[in-house]
Amino acid sequence: MNKHILVTEDDKNVADGLREILESDGYTVSCADCASAAMQTMRDGGADLVILDVRLGQDDGYELCRRIREFSNVPILFLTACSSEIELVRGFRAGGDDYVAKPFRMHELLVRIEALLRRTSKKSSGVLRTGELSYDSASCRIRRKGNVLELTATETKLAAALITHSKQTVSREELLYLVWDKDSAFVDANTLSVNISRLRDKLGKVNGKPYIETVRGIGYRWTLPVTEQ
Template identity: 40%
Template structure:
C-alpha cells in the first residue's frame, strides 16, 4: 500500500512518514497542495493524508482538484475542530478528518479503517463506485443496479454518492442536509428521510429490508458494502 502525506510542517511530515513506514506502508511526501495534486494525478497512491492549512493551494482546494480525476481515499488534517470545517472538508471530497494535535495511534487506526473501506467499495482510478449489484459512474452521474440503468434525481445521486464514498460512516439528518443540500437550505430534515426512502425503492432488492442503505436508529444513515 502506498500513501501520500502532504503538510507544510516538514517535521510533522517526517514523523508521519516514519510511523506509517513502520506499519509497512510505502510513503511519499509533499509540502504544498499543488504538488499533491500533480503527484495524485499519477494514480499510484492508495490513500492521501492531506493538511488543510497550507499556503497558496490549500488542502480543500487540492482535494477538490484531486476529486476531478480520482476517488483515492483522503484523510484531511486540520487545527480546526468545528463541525462546519469538517463538513466543508467532506463537501470537498474528503473521506475522513483528523484534528491536530493528534495521537499517531489514531492516525494509524484511521488509515487502516479507510483502506479497509476502500477495499469494500471498489474505487476505480476514474469514475466507478461499486458495491454488490450497485454501480455509480461519478463522471457520467449514472447509476445501475444488477446491470440495469436507474434514473436518479440530482439530490438522490449526490446523496448515494456521499454514502457510498464513505461506507459505514453514520451521517445524521442534519449532516446530510448540510453536505448535500447546502448550509442555506431551509427545508425540513424529513426531506432526507424521503430521499433515503426513494433511493431504497430504486436501488435495493427489498426496500423494507435494505442491504446497503441502512439506518442507525436514533443517529442517522450509513452505507454497508
Template identity: 40%
Template sequence: MSASGHVLVVDDDPTVAEVVARYLERDGHRVECVADGRQALRRVLDRPPDLVVLDLMLPGMDGLEVCRRLRETSLVPVVMLTALGAETDRLVGLETGADDYVTKPFSPRELALRVRSVLRRARAVPPSAGNAGILRDGDLVVDVAAHEAFRGGVRLTLTAREFDLLAFLLRHPRRAFTRDELLDRVWDWSFGDSSTVTVHVRRLREKIEDDPAAPGRIVTVWGVGYRYEPTGERP
C-alpha cells in the same frame, strides 16, 4: 486483505510530515511526502497513491481546494488533517469529498489506524457479494463486487464512504437508522462525529435524487435519522 499501501502525505510542516511518515511506515505503508497542494496534484496524476493524508492549511492552495480538484478526476481516499475544534472546517472537508479527518493536535497512532481503516473500506469486497452482489432500485444499480454504482446507466462518482452508505441503505429498505447506528454499522466507528453521516447523506442525495432538496429515496426520519425508501420501479 492487506490494508497497507502507497500513501501520499501533504503537509508543509516538515516535523509533522516526518512523524506521520514514520508511523505510517511502521504500519507497513510506503510513504511519500510533498509540501504543497500543486505538487500533490501533480504527484497524484503522475503516480496515483492508494490514499492521501492532506493537511487543511497549506501555502498557496489550501487543502480544501486540493481535495476539490482531486475529486474532479480521482476517487483516491483522502484523510484530512484539521485544526482542533474547527467543526466547520471538518464538515467542509467532508463536503468536498474527504473520506475521514483527524483533528490537530492528533495522535500519530490514531492517524495510522484511520488510514488503515479507510484503505480497508476502500478495498473491501463483502463476503456476501456473489449472487447478492447487485442491488437495484428503479434506475439505481449498485454492483457491490465491482464497487460501482449507476443511475440511469451513468456511472456515479462516489467516494468509498458514500458507496458504503448507499449499499448499506439499499440492503435495509424502509428501516430507520440513527446517525450513531450508521457510524457504527456502515463504517465500524465506535466513536466519531455524527455530523459525518449528515454530510455523506447530503452528498449522496445530490447524486441519486431527482430533487436533493425534496429527497424521495433517502428520507429524513425526524427525531431518529434516515431511512431508504425504494421507488418501486424496475428498469
C-alpha cells in the same frame, strides 16, 4: 504490495514524523509540501490514500481535495487544527472521507487509516470499464486488455475527464480547466486539439469507432458506455 500513502503537509517536521511512523507500519510513503506537488504525484501514479493538511501555506487543502476528486476516488483524510463543525462540514463537502484534529495521537491516525483502506477495499474497485479500456481512478492508470497504456500525465487527465463525464459533451473551456487548472488561461485551443489527437491515436478504436468524438463548436464527448467494476 504495500499500500501507498501520500502525505500532503507543508510542515517538514510533521511530514517527516508521519513518514517515519507510516513506513514503520509497512506503508510506502510519498510527501508533498504544496498543492502542485501533490497533484503531480496523483497524476504520475496516484496513491491508495491521501493525508491532507487543511492549511498548506498559501494553498487551500479543501480546494486541493476538490481537484483530486475531479479524477480520483482515493480516500482522503484531513489533518486540521480546527475541529469546529463548520470546518468539518467544509471538509466533507469538498470530498474528504475522514479527519483527525491536531495535535493527533499516532495510534488513532493509524487506526483511521486502516479503517479507510478497509472500507475502500469493500467498495467497488474504482475501476471504470469502457470498450477495451479500463481506468483505475486510484492509480490514475488506463489499461487496454490489462496492459498499461503509455500516456503522458496530460493525456491521462484528459481521458479521465471525458470518461467520468461520459454522458455529456465536455466543452473546451471545461477541459482546459480540468486538465490545466490555474494555468488554463495560458493554454490555447490548439494545444488542447493536439493532445486530444495524440490521445485518440494511443487509445485506438473499437469496431472502427474512436473513443473520443469532436462536437463541433462545443468540445468533445466520450463515445462508448462506461461501467463501474
